[in-house]
Amino acid sequence: MRTETENAARVVVIGAGMAGARLAARVPGVTVIGEEAHAPYNRVLLAEVLAGRYEPDVIALPPAEVRRGVRAVRVDRAERRVLCDDGRVIGYGRLVLATGSNPVLPPLRGLGRTLPDGVHPFRTLDDCLALRAAVRPGVRAVVIGGGLLGVSAARALAECGAQVVLAQQGEHLMERQLDAEAAGMLRRHLEALGVEVHTECRVRGLRCTDGDAPAVRAVELADGYELEAEITVLACGVRPRAGLAQAAGLEVRKGIVVDDELRTSDPYIHAVGDCAEHGGTVYGLAGAALEQADVLAEVLAGRPARYEGTRALTRLTLRSPSATPAVAAGAAGPGGGLDLAAFGDSRPMPGDDVIRLADATRGAYRTVVVRGDRLAGGVLFGDLAAVGTLARTWQDDEPLPADMSLLHLLTNDGGF
Numbered sequence: 001m002r003t004e005t006e007n008a009a010r011v012v013v014i015g016a017g018m019a020g021a022r023l024a025a026r027v028p029g030v031t032v033i034g035e036e037a038h039a040p041y042n043r044v045l046l047a048e049v050l051a052g053r054y055e056p057d058v059i060a061l062p063p064a065e066v067r068r069g070v071r072a073v074r075v076d077r078a079e080r081r082v083l084c085d086d087g088r089v090i091g092y093g094r095l096v097l098a099t100g101s102n103p104v105l106p107p108l109r110g111l112g113r114t115l116p117d118g119v120h121p122f123r124t125l126d127d128c129l130a131l132r133a134a135v136r137p138g139v140r141a142v143v144i145g146g147g148l149l150g151v152s153a154a155r156a157l158a159e160c161g162a163q164v165v166l167a168q169q170g171e172h173l174m175e176r177q178l179d180a181e182a183a184g185m186l187r188r189h190l191e192a193l194g195v196e197v198h199t200e201c202r203v204r205g206l207r208c209t210d211g212d213a214p215a216v217r218a219v220e221l222a223d224g225y226e227l228e229a230e231i232t233v234l235a236c237g238v239r240p241r242a243g244l245a246q247a248a249g250l251e252v253r254k255g256i257v258v259d260d261e262l263r264t265s266d267p268y269i270h271a272v273g274d275c276a277e278h279g280g281t282v283y284g285l286a287g288a289a290l291e292q293a294d295v296l297a298e299v300l301a302g303r304p305a306r307y308e309g310t311r312a313l314t315r316l317t318l319r320s321p322s323a324t325p326a327v328a329a330g331a332a333g334p335g336g337g338l339d340l341a342a343f344g345d346s347r348p349m350p351g352d353d354v355i356r357l358a359d360a361t362r363g364a365y366r367t368v369v370v371r372g373d374r375l376a377g378g379v380l381f382g383d384l385a386a387v388g389t390l391a392r393t394w395q396d397d398e399p400l401p402a403d404m405s406l407l408h409l410l411t412n413d414g415g416f
């Protein structure tokens, strides 16, 4: 056992993902423990690596000093030290948990703790490289889950020449972000690229080969139908990785509970990113993870800073292999690129005003929801010229000018 002596000022971070790497860039002398063998990378761009558009080094984050391939296995709060799987014991003055989240493994028949051959989660660069190695033209792939992750995976696999079926349990794709109309456009876009989309489609189990090393052969649906599958991607959501915190006796609800200074129920321990729950919310979004890390860097430097929640924009760019940059940046349509942005709450409540502009020929669609004098949320699809102003108005939570025509909100300059 190698023990590194405690230093009251020493900041130790567990997790070298997007939040951990951001802290390493902002807090001098920090010690970062990272389980993944790779240098920190931008997880949001994994689908680009899967599609073969980027090599892994392109998505690397600015270099940071990280102890790679090392997993923290226990936090000893009484002695203020972290025990690692390589036998190292690291003392801390302040500890930051930036452990991210784990993919949810759905309760499917045929799916145990060890994944059958051909079944892939989609969370890490290693997951992505394993998937990329398994894909060849014509391979039959089923993606389970039609959220942001499932849509990105299906699109990237289709781009690699796989025959892709996307099975979504909900009524439409990307239910958290999109209304039915925008989801319908997204569906048509995927279908034009050869992806077979099934909505309201409940997966019951996996049919695998027998033997010591079972391999997936088909995905079984609740109605008895079977989808042939050589590759299955699990994109069924994520769950905060809070096991270390829980075992150490910290308060954990959906995630590790933190206050406005990102402090857990132990004043010497903070949590940021996907593993943290602030004000009852676990964001699960890169923007929130980075913002939390920035606030915590200030707190650790002894400067006044508070985290008051994130108003994060979800943006998805789906490009076709042949798309020129101009196409990728704007218009949607079969064979072209597609850009989609969603922010806030785009599901209207009684009394809200909804403003919609649709241009079927250009495949463009924009909708915003106005609640009282504020912008509550919106979806822009195919033409994102107005997104900057709209998102800023929403992020600032400013009242909308009383004399403004609501349609102006959707014009290219946002009407301002």
Ligand SMILES: Cc1cc2nc3c(=O)[nH]c(=O)nc-3n(C[C@H](O)[C@H](O)[C@H](O)COP(=O)(O)OP(=O)(O)OC[C@H]3O[C@@H](n4cnc5c(N)ncnc54)[C@H](O)[C@@H]3O)c2cc1C
Pocket: 014, 015, 016, 017, 018, 019, 020, 033, 034, 035, 036, 043, 044, 045, 046, 047, 070, 071, 072, 073, 098, 099, 100, 101, 122, 123, 124, 148, 149, 152, 241, 244, 272, 273, 274, 275, 284, 285, 286, 287, 289, 314, 315, 316
């Ligand atoms: C394919 C994909 C696409 C995405 N697209 C978007 C998007 O378009 N927009 C968006 O906002 N968000 C997106 N996300 C979500 C975004 O990536 C996360 O919100 C973000 O990565 C959270 O950062 P984090 O640092 O909290 O967690 P992570 O980036 O997951 O990092 C956590 C790190 O901690 C390590 N770790 C965990 N436990 C230990 C331990 N005990 N010891 C050592 N290391 C440990 C993990 O191995 C991991 O490297 C996407 C995610 C994926 C997988």
